[in-house]
Amino acid sequence: MMALMGKQKHVGDATGDGADARLALARDPATPQMTLIDLASDASAEVRKAVATRADAPAQALRPLTRDHDRHVREAVARNPSTSVGNLLRLVRDADRWVRWAVAGNPACDESVRRVMAEAPDKELRGLLAETRELEPEVAARLVHDVSPEVRERLATHTHDPDVITALMADRTARVRKGLARNPRTTAAQRSDLARDPVVDVRAALVLAVGLDEADLRRLLDDRSVQVRTAMARSEMIPPHIRQELGRDPDEMVAGVARDFRPGSGNAPVVRAARAGHQSSGSGRGRPGSPRR
Incomplete structure (x- = not known):
């Protein structure tokens, strides 16, 4: 007890030192x-803020800090797993x-917090929630x-839920299907459907992301879009025998991208849009002049 009292007295002295x-x-x-x-x-x-970041900070210390006038202090509380x-x-x-967005990454969030996030007017907050691995x-x-x-x-892009993936496959917005094309948890049948998607960006994203x-x-x-075939040529997911055929595109x-490909090089060429009037860049094999999709 005497040692504790001595410690508390020392703490009191230190608190007054600046x-x-x-x-x-x-x-x-x-x-x-x-x-x-x-x-x-x-x-x-x-x-x-130093108090707000402590995982061992008592609730009596953190509670008033949620109303602190300094944003950085409130953000620190929002990140604190305790x-x-x-x-x-x-x-x-x-x-x-920034405070709201910090809450999204806190492992202490439960369903009640996620429900509020899902209904929030803040689009970025809902987007951060959408990237959560497992959702109710x-x-x-x-x-x-x-x-x-x-x-x-x-x-x-991030969901692990097969029911969510199935529901989003019917989404009419191309960027949503593009997100699915990058999701490695799609089934073979779903990937086959995405490979037939009418939007070029969806097909290009697919060949870059999954097998x-x-x-x-x-x-x-034979895709009529040069963007899709170029994406295939530079994709790590494409097997060698397919890339070899692309070398004869x-x-x-x-063809050049396919021939120059080096696994793990990290310097794959950027897919560029075809030049206006350059018909061969927009056509597939055996279909010169075919309209691009």
């Missing part, structure tokens, strides 16, 4: 909980976007029908 001493105290793992509660109302925002669900519910409605069915269903194509695209069945690869060899750019 902001640097109080900051050191806020960061010291040995600082008593009651002292952290006192430091949560310190005049220095840096000291308050922050209670009640405090996260307050912070997810914060007026500052009710939350995921709401995001499937989100008004923002960007949010649905991010959901399509495809031989029949789909053979069909894409009638479009010289496609």
Whole structure:
């Protein structure tokens, strides 16, 4: 008891030595909980932020910091995995976007917080939620029908839920299907459907992101879009025998990319749009002058 009293007296002395001493105290793992509660109302925002970042900070210290006038302090509380669900519910409605977005990455978020996020007017907050690996069915269903194509695209790219993937396959917005094309959790049948997508960007994203069945690869060899065939030529996902055929593509750019490909080089050529009037770049094998899709 005498040792503890001595420690508390030392803490009290240090608290009066200036902001640097109080900051050191806020960061010291040995600082008593009651002292952290006192430091949560310190005049220095840096000291308050140091308290807010501590995983061992008591709830009595974190609660008032959710209303701190300094955005960086509130953001630190929003990131703290020890922050209670009640405090996260307050912070997810914060007026500052950076504070709200910090809540999205907090592992302490539960379904009640995610429901608020799904209904928030903040599109980026909903987008961050859409990138969460596992979502409750009710939350995921709401995001499937989100008004923002960007949010649905991010959901399509990151979801692990086969029901969500199936629902988004019917989305009319191309960027959403492009997100699905980049998702490695699609089935072979879904990839085959995406390989027939009428939008070039979807097919190009698909060949760059995932492996495809031989029949789909053979069909894409004759894709009428040079963008798709060039994407195939530079994709790490394309097997050597298909790339060898691309090396004989009638479009010289496609053929050159295929011949120059080096696995893991990281310097694949950028797919460029065809020049106006350059008909061969927009046509597939055996179909000179075919309209691009």
